[in-house]
Each structure stands twice: as C-alpha cells, then as structure tokens.
Amino acid sequence: MSIKHQQLINYLECAVSLPEETQEIIRECFMLRRFKKGQYILNEGEFCRYNNFVLQGAFRMFIVDENFKEHNLQFAFNNWWIGDPKSFFNDVTTRLNIQCFENAEVLSVTKANQEKMLESCPELNSLFREKFRNSMIRSYDRILSLIGSNAQSRYKDFLETYPQYLHRLPNQYIASYIGVTPEFFSKLKKEYWQQSKAS
Amino acid sequence: MSIKHQQLINYLECAVSLPEETQEIIRECFMLRRFKKGQYILNEGEFCRYNNFVLQGAFRMFIVDENFKEHNLQFAFNNWWIGDPKSFFNDVTTRLNIQCFENAEVLSVTKANQEKMLESCPELNSLFREKFRNSMIRSYDRILSLIGSNAQSRYKDFLETYPQYLHRLPNQYIASYIGVTPEFFSKLKKEYWQQSKAS
DNA sequence: TGCCCTTCTTAACCTACTTCAAGGTACTGA
DNA sequence: TCAGTACCTTGAAGTAGGTTAAGAAGGGCA
Numbered sequence: 001m002s003i004k005h006q007q008l009i010n011y012l013e014c015a016v017s018l019p020e021e022t023q024e025i026i027r028e029c030f031m032l033r034r035f036k037k038g039q040y041i042l043n044e045g046e047f048c049r050y051n052n053f054v055l056q057g058a059f060r061m062f063i064v065d066e067n068f069k070e071h072n073l074q075f076a077f078n079n080w081w082i083g084d085p086k087s088f089f090n091d092v093t094t095r096l097n098i099q100c101f102e103n104a105e106v107l108s109v110t111k112a113n114q115e116k117m118l119e120s121c122p123e124l125n126s127l128f129r130e131k132f133r134n135s136m137i138r139s140y141d142r143i144l145s146l147i148g149s150n151a152q153s154r155y156k157d158f159l160e161t162y163p164q165y166l167h168r169l170p171n172q173y174i175a176s177y178i179g180v181t182p183e184f185f186s187k188l189k190k191e192y193w194q195q196s197k198a199s
Numbered sequence: 200m201s202i203k204h205q206q207l208i209n210y211l212e213c214a215v216s217l218p219e220e221t222q223e224i225i226r227e228c229f230m231l232r233r234f235k236k237g238q239y240i241l242n243e244g245e246f247c248r249y250n251n252f253v254l255q256g257a258f259r260m261f262i263v264d265e266n267f268k269e270h271n272l273q274f275a276f277n278n279w280w281i282g283d284p285k286s287f288f289n290d291v292t293t294r295l296n297i298q299c300f301e302n303a304e305v306l307s308v309t310k311a312n313q314e315k316m317l318e319s320c321p322e323l324n325s326l327f328r329e330k331f332r333n334s335m336i337r338s339y340d341r342i343l344s345l346i347g348s349n350a351q352s353r354y355k356d357f358l359e360t361y362p363q364y365l366h367r368l369p370n371q372y373i374a375s376y377i378g379v380t381p382e383f384f385s386k387l388k389k390e391y392w393q394q395s396k397a398s
Numbered sequence: 399t400g401c402c403c404t405t406c407t408t409a410a411c412c413t414a415c416t417t418c419a420a421g422g423t424a425c426t427g428a
Numbered sequence: 429t430c431a432g433t434a435c436c437t438t439g440a441a442g443t444a445g446g447t448t449a450a451g452a453a454g455g456g457c458a
Contacts, residue, residue: 349444349445350444350445379445379446380445380446380447382445382446382447382448383444383445383446386445
C-alpha cells in the first residue's frame with residue numbers, strides 16, 4: 001500500500017469519492033517512476049506511452065524548432081498531469097520533449113490502464129473531462145495572448161497567472177514560455193520593474 | 200420532424216447509434232437559428248449560452264485587442280461546432296466574438312439541454328470527449344506553430360491543413376488567423392508562389 | 399454599362415524583437 | 429578556497445513583420 005499512490009487518491013477524492021475497488025486498480029495500474037534533474041521522460045519522435053501525475057519535482061515540455069531552438073509550452077509541478085495527449089490517445093509519434101528540471105517522482109499510467117480505471121469508476125470520467133476542458137481553455141488563452149498582445153503584457157500575464165511558481169523557474173524558461181529570447185526577457189523585466197516602481 | 204435535425208443526427212450516428220428516445224430529445228433540445236452574412240452570434244462581454252452545430256454557412260471567432268485590431272482564432276463550416284467553451288461551461292462572460300460571414304443555419308443547444316442529451320445517451324459522452332480532445336490537440340498545434348515557426352511556414356501549414364476551405368476565406372481572415380497583417384500576408388503569398396514556381 | 403464599396407497589392411518607412419559578443423554573477427563541487 | 433560552469437545582463441547591429449498611404453482590382457447592383 002504505497003503512500004505515493006495515496007497522494008493521487010487524495011487528489012482524485014477532492015472531486016469524487018472512489019470505491020475501494022477503484023483505489024485498488026489505481027495502486028495496481030499507476031507505476032511509480034523517479035527522475036533526476038536533467039533527465040528526459042519523453043523525446044521527440046517517440047510514442048507517448050504514459051500519462052504522468054507529478055507527485056513532486058518539476059517538468060517542462062518543449063519543442064525544438066528547425067534552428068534547434070527550444071520553446072517551452074508548459075510546465076508541471078506537484079499534482080499536475082503531464083504528457084502529450086495527441087501522441088497518447090492517437091498512437092502517433094510526438095513532436096514534444098518533456099524534461100525534468102527538479103528531481104521528481106511521478107505516477108505513470110498507460111492508455112489501457114487509464115481506461116480500466118475510468119471504467120471501474122464512471123464518476124472519474126466527468127473529472128477527466130473537466131481537466132481536459134480546463135486544459136483546453138488554458139491553451140485557448142495562450143493562443144489569445146500570443147496573437148493579441150505583445151511581450152510586455154504576456155510577461156505581466158505570466159506574473160499574474162503563476163506567481164507561486166516564479167521562484168522555481170529559471171528566467172530562460174519563462175522567456176521561452178512567453179516567446180522571447182533570454183536577452184530580450186532581461187530587458188522586459190527591467191522595464192517592468194522600473195515602471196511599477198514609478199507608479 | 201425537421202430535416203435540419205436529421206443532418207445533426209446523421210453526423211452523430213457516424214460515431215454512435217442513437218436510440219429513438221435520444222433522437223427525440225435532440226429534435227426537442229436543438230433550436231434552429233438562421234444568420235445573415237455579417238451578423239454576430241456572440242459578442243465580447245456576453246455569456247455564451249449556446250453550443251452551435253453549423254448546418255451550413257461559415258463563421259469566424261475572433262478577439263479584439265486593446266488597439267481594436269481583430270484576431271481570428273477559429274473558423275467553422277458545415278458540421279463543425281462553434282462556441283466559447285470557457286464561457287459556456289463556467290458561466291463567465293466571454294472575450295470572444297463570433298460572426299457569420301456566409302449566410303448560415305445552425306442548431307443551438309443550451310448547457311442544460313446538452314447535459315440532458317448526454318445523460319440520455321451515455322455513448323455520446325465518449326464522442327464529445329473525443330471532440331474535445333481533438334479540439335485541444337488542434338489548439339496545441341496552433342500554439343506550437345505560433346511559438347516555433349515564422350509567418351512563412353505558418354502560411355504553408357495553413358495551406359496544407361485547410362486546402363478545402365481556402366476559396367471560402369477572404370485573405371484578410373487567413374492573414375489574421377496566421378497572425379500577420381493583410382499587407383504582410385500579401386508579401387508572404389507572393390514570396391511563396393515565386394518559390395514554389397522556382398523549385 | 400458604369401459606379402460604389404470592399405478587398406487586395408505595392409512601396410517607403412518604422413519598431414519590436416533577435417542576434418551576436420562581451421562581461422558579471424552565482425551556484426557547484428573538489 | 430578556488431575554479432569551472434551555468435545563468436543573467438548589457439549594448440550594438442540586424443531583421444521580421446507592422447504602419448501608413450496610395451493605387452489596382454474585383455463584385456454587387458442600378
């Protein structure tokens with residue numbers, strides 16, 4: 001009876017109460033994996049076989065463009081899910097990379113096992129649907145901000161949206177997330193703090 | 200028994216077979232609405248009360264930024280769904296506008312009625328989940344292309360992804376969708392066709 | 399047929415952001 | 429304690445894409 005799995009069960013039980021049978025399935029189906037800082041858990045060109053629930057640590061998901069530049073798409077910390085849904089659900093190879101940047105523990109589940117869990121507890125379906133919806137809404141907001149606003153206000157948005165993770169994120173990762181170079185990000189920050197001091 | 204609703208039922212039955220009872224609910228719950236070219240079916244600041252299935256015609260969804268510039272996020276043609284999921288599901292006001300740009304007929308459903316339909320036919324849940332997933336994957340791809348590539352290759356991607364709709368879309372709408380001004384889009388096109396002629 | 403109105407294109411100039419290069423700062427480990 | 433390395437900042441020069449303004453090219457309609 002792993003204490004690790006209990007963290008996932010507690011997380012799920014915030015939304016629905018899980019029958020003992022489902023809890024058992026979760027303990028069987030979710031595999032505990034550990035990663036060291038720097039390690040990749042998914043590489044471009046592979047199939048994404050696992051959906052991952054982060055117990056502790058931190059991950060970033062990024063693409064590498066034709067000039068070998070990295071672009072961060074998403075981060076994941078405690079109690080977040082991370083994986084490439086496109087590759088996971090559609091059995092295609094991924095364009096994404098996922099790298100651990102703080103030593104981490106995750107619980108990983110295959111597609112078959114995830115379906116097994118959802119079948120055993122239909123209430124979880126609505127939870128997962130909601131997670132999906134939220135994640136879709138977040139990516140919609142992301143598109144809006146990439147299309148409709150400049151770097152300065154994307155930086156402001158980031159500060160407002162993720163204040164609690166700022167200190168765990170290297171500047172270069174944030175720069176890449178909001179879509180500018182580290183050099184320009186440096187200037188953005190300076191400008192921003194000068195302005196907010198003035199007002 | 201509206202022939203209009205039959206189009207929706209046919210569309211759904213490509214994936215799941217619907218019991219007569221569910222078909223009846225669909226006929227009752229989906230409201231037929233008609234729009235003329237130019238008309239708005241959703242305005243920034245309103246609540247998105249309806250999820251809309253497009254029978255015929257064409258729509259675009261866009262935001263207006265602080266400089267009153269429009270940015271197209273998505274289009275919708277026959278047999279597509281359109282609405283703002285964030286506003287629809289979370290009962291918040293929307294930042295989006297949806298405008299008809301070819302005379303159109305849609306079937307609209309409220310959140311309560313959509314839930315009623317899903318309850319009556321649980322198989323539809325997985326269909327809707329899949330639609331969500333696809334729509335999430337599409338927006339993910341959109342972020343990837345906005346972040347990871349320049350305007351020229353976003354234009355190429357658009358040509359490859361939506362060849363069948365090109366002739367129904369004014370250049371300025373495509374320009375806005377890929378995230379450039381109409382003027383710059385003009386240059387892109389010229390450059391693209393010169394290159395492809397040369398090779 | 400011709401006119402108005404919207405859309406598209408072209409060109410000159412402008413700016414937000416990138417690139418490149420250099421120096422500063424701060425962990426990390428022997 | 430010191431060196432090595434990764435990270436952050438600064439500045440100068442370059443570029444992708446925006447702005448403005450004007451003309452060209454359709455397309456609906458009298």
